[in-house]
Amino acid sequence: MDASGQGKLLVVTGLEKSYSAKVLSEVDLSIGAGEVHALVGENGAGKSTLAGIVAGLVKPDGGHMNLNGRPYAPRNRRDAESSGIRLVMQELNLIGNLTLAESLFFDRLPHRLGWINYNRLNEQARPLLDQVGLGELDPTRLVSSLGVGQQQLIEIAVGLSRRCDLLILDEPTAALTDPEIDRLFAQIVRLKANGVGMIYISHRLEEVQRVADRISVLRDGQLVFTRRPSETSLEEIVRWMVGRELGSVVRQRPARSGGAVALRVRGLRAGPAVQDVSFEARYGEILGFAGLMGSGRTETMRALYGADRREAGQIFLRGSDVPAKIRTPSDAVRRGLALLTENRKEQGLLLPMAVRANISLSHLGSISRWGGWVQTAVEQAVALRWIQNLRIRCASAEQPAVELSGGNQQKVVIAKWLCRDCEVMIFDEPTRGIDVGAKFEVYRLLADLADKGKAIIIVSSDLKELMASCDRIAVMSAGRLAAVFDRGEWSQDAIMAAALSGYGVNL
Amino acid sequence: LTDGCQRQASTKPRVALIMKSLANEFFLTMENGARAHQKAHPGEYELLVNGIKDELDVSRQIDLVEQMIAQRVDAIVIAPADSKALIAVCKKAQDAGIVVVNIDNQFDAGVLADKKAKIPFVGPDNRKGAKAVGDYLAKHLKPGDPVAIVEGAPNAFNAVQRKLGFEDAMKAAGMRIISSQSGYWETDKANQAVAAMITEHPDLKAILCANDSMALGAVAALRAAGKSDQVLVVGYDNISAVQQLLKEGKILATADQHADQLAVFGIEYALAMLTQESTPADQETPVDLITAPAPGAKVSTATN
Amino acid sequence: MGRSKLINLISDYLGMALALAVLIIIFSLSTEHFFSIITFRTIANQIPAAIIIATGMTYILVIAGIDLSVGSVLGLCSAVLGVSLAHLQWPLWAGLAGALGVGLACGVFNGLVSVLWGLPSFIVTLGMLEIARGGAHWVTHSQTQYIGSAIEPVAATAVGGLSLPFLVAVVIVVVGQLVLVRTVFGRYLVAIGTNEEAVRLSGIDPRPIKLAAFALSGLLVAIAAIIDTARFQSANPNAGTGFELEAIAAVVIGGTSLMGGRGSVVSSFFGVLIIAVLNTGLASIGVRDETKRIITGLVIVAAVIVDQYRHRWPWKRGK
């Protein structure tokens, strides 16, 4: 590697890629040793595709790459890795039935004659888990028992665990809360010091400004803008991304008081992750759920929705005194509850099916007649409306969801619930992987829904978003509800303090 | 691909031989006999042989008859897998002007009457054959000895006939039949059944198997239990694999139905009907008792 | 329907139709009597039961299930029909109702057990394979029941030389395909086969839907049993042995995925046709049985390989 940092580590010129439409055209990009090069852009702009080409997952149609001055054309991921390039993918790709340690070292399990040395494996795994703040987890635990955020950290740990010259992080922080992000950034600084170059893809522009040495914007597959963070501003980046003025990125929600109680949860318990949670949500308000990763927010929502078995607790709907009988998600939906799950790929989408079918899934009944004949024209119209509303970038409503970019897939899942008229809507990490413009759009839609009298619950790891758009924020800590703040009462510090309160000191 | 199928248009009658399970050596021998006969008399007829996967695949056999009707063959010689289910379709063949001859497994008389169909039968009497085997076995036993029967597939006509034949012989000689289970014609299933029988009835003296494949399974079970010398085994069909066992005395006797001739009899019969336009009576084919070739003594009358 | 849709539709079945045509041409060239109206009428007469069973199996495979019990349940339904007509002298309608009821009950059992306990349908229907076959032998005392003309009306010839069973089968295919692609139920089936958890979390209870698919399969098997019984005018307790694998082969040859989420009743119909033509053709040639089996095996594999080239699913490359 060029120690002076003058010569570039990776130089990409004239990269081209098309699927049914052009995804990348004439992309030139360079990364120096020890440089963090941030890549931002709207959903479907082509960021992941670019990352995939560099990491050997996707074959480019044209252009070429130089690595350390030599031509570089990886045939597959292995190839790229042996050339010193690693990728942490946007989508989770873990193997549920393996242990954490096995997942961390999957492609180089320590062995003698094929016989795995488990003692060494688990020993090796501990410091790695520590690095990403999962030091408390037992390395022999199964991956499938982790939440999405924790799984994301495992993916990051895999990426960090090997020596490499270029590390690509594709939206690593989409499901992380602030402490984990801080820890990740510490690792990034360490790697930089070791001369590792990085491509950092994210939709959280503040953090991009924090870590990046240079920022590039991809728009419609073209690299339109590259600057140092000090030479530009958030507004300028956003303007380049979406090609228009957005105003403030997240609009502050005006103070308002909620209406009658729509949902009351009392003494909810479900496994170790949910311990005696009680709260209420009102018509016309947006209730946020904050907390550290693994604090039990997702599990709480799943339990009250009937997705998981409840051990204790009652749920009251519409101010009624009689507990609602919710044992399965279909009970919940029938009673006017909706839950958008945090793991879109496994729990939200029908990947090989058309975008149209994904959007209409939760309300097929209302677009069919004669007791079950789907009116395809109506279905088509509904789907197109939401594709427009949420600016879902897809070739047509018939495109399989699997071909969409991560952020656009997330929008499809959101659309599925928005077009079904539920009274209480729970959104678990609704903006995971969504670009700034669309985030704005989603929050505006949620605010509209609240204004129409729905009760909205948002679980998010992005505290700033929550503070901007909620009427109240509940904070969970170690499976308990630590505090509930009203708008005006909260501050970032107070919320963080509450979020940490359940864990003793060391987090 | 066209092995066994001479095809140029000619005035030679076309005879379709429809077999039961070609997976069974007995029927294969039958088929080979028929093919050899056709080779020896190439000018007299064309032969089309088809069989089914196993004897349970009755509907496939019915399909075959229908296909032969569609092929407009002149005669069908059939070894039915089921003695009732095939009658309707064979009647259909007759109505289409095709000569039908029943071999090996006799059609049910009641159903034939109901259908007002007359289908001549050419074949052995399984019950008689089994009785002969049983009688021979009885000579090696004392009255009152406990014996067991391993049956064929329970709904097969010849399985029932053989079982009856065995029972006839054993009752006549005063043996006690203490167990009778199905081995579904298979070595493996028979092996399991026999292994359980000899555990449950340690004093068992003889096992009568409805075919030789099952007798092989029985012999294996006895060998495993170290009882080869205490229990006698008889089989049926005289397949090539039992020759050695007969010599070694592991199997006492079996019956030969002259499989290689059976189909030939049927074919000749059908050809005769084609030329004479008459319906001759049923014809019974011989069954021979085959026993261990005692030194110097010729027991078998088989004409292989 | 747009033009591209039409093209799509044609290309969907083009592969199958071509494969079929190739088979027919080969057999017509190698035997004199194969290519004739009678042959095709014979095939049309033979396949209704297989088509009907394949339709049900398509539904089951679409939800990522499998039904190994179809052959045995066919045997049991046939046995019940045979005994009630031949032995108990019931009127025809009662016998038919009995057979349909038994088929439905078997399907409901399969569905209930696998849905309630969350068991793989493979093992539940494997159990049912044994149970129903045992039941068929028990009902008939292992004896073929000769029914005779009492059941003749069912197999009666209808329009244009085509039998009533064949027409019924065609109607079932058409309705089955429409239900699969155009109704809420069909959509749910496909969705469940694609990602059952996502369906569940969308507030749709997958259990009654899966149960319905199994019940439907059972009912269709009963219809097939009635047709086959009428064709043979007798009920054999061994009827249908081995049908399960044959039906699955036909459905998979038609391009339905064993992994669920993708399937077409019409393609299964083509699959059945291909197997039927293959069987008939091989019988017309009269090759030796072992050769037949080897050819059948090769054709099954080849048909699926050909199909694979038509729609390679890019995101399932590894499978």
Added chain:
Amino acid sequence: MGRSKLINLISDYLGMALALAVLIIIFSLSTEHFFSIITFRTIANQIPAAIIIATGMTYILVIAGIDLSVGSVLGLCSAVLGVSLAHLQWPLWAGLAGALGVGLACGVFNGLVSVLWGLPSFIVTLGMLEIARGGAHWVTHSQTQYIGSAIEPVAATAVGGLSLPFLVAVVIVVVGQLVLVRTVFGRYLVAIGTNEEAVRLSGIDPRPIKLAAFALSGLLVAIAAIIDTARFQSANPNAGTGFELEAIAAVVIGGTSLMGGRGSVVSSFFGVLIIAVLNTGLASIGVRDETKRIITGLVIVAAVIVDQYRHRWPWKRGK
């Protein structure tokens, strides 16, 4: 090994062991001679082939595949062994090598075709089911080959009244289990069955690993064929008919998932034992065949239901 691990281990097999115990008690109470050394030696003599096949099948199911060809391939290997010893008068070692080679070749064919074209193994091995059975009949001319004492050494009794085949089977189970849980290959199998795409994205090519699993299954089937041939001292071209479903049933009763990613060779061993005890017990009672089948079906379903209660996977609640 920690204490909790030990407890885990015991509880893993407790359900199976209990089920087995219940069966043995029931049969011991209902027949006089069932509970005896002879019975258990008989069973030990009968099951080695089934155990070995079940081991290979476990591997295949773990990678979310299926192998329907085991029965036919067993028949083919047996046929090759029989013909080479009885007819061609080859020396024993050559015959054994031939059988093993044929088994391996069949496994490699299954693996190659399904891996290269990305076909479901269900359909490929269904094709092989037909091909191998055809081959077995073709090699033997459908005649059972009597081998006699030439093959006796294979079935020789070894230590403690247990036969060589039984000991071989036990060794295969132990090694098979260790390979599955303790080696890189084994972990790759589990990973492929859980999420093949993720394995591919980790830079590990799943194809050679899957191929190896099928090849191994073929080889194990060949070993089973040798053992069975030695047991009967004869090679029957129909040997192994129906083994595929029996083997799968045993493996699934043992708790291995048909969806892949989860399996245990030791549990499959218990599965085989349960089926063997059931068969032997029912034969000892001498109940009628149809009753046997009904009971077998019910026990298969019941065993899986019981197993379900033992390890409900919390994150698969919906399934």
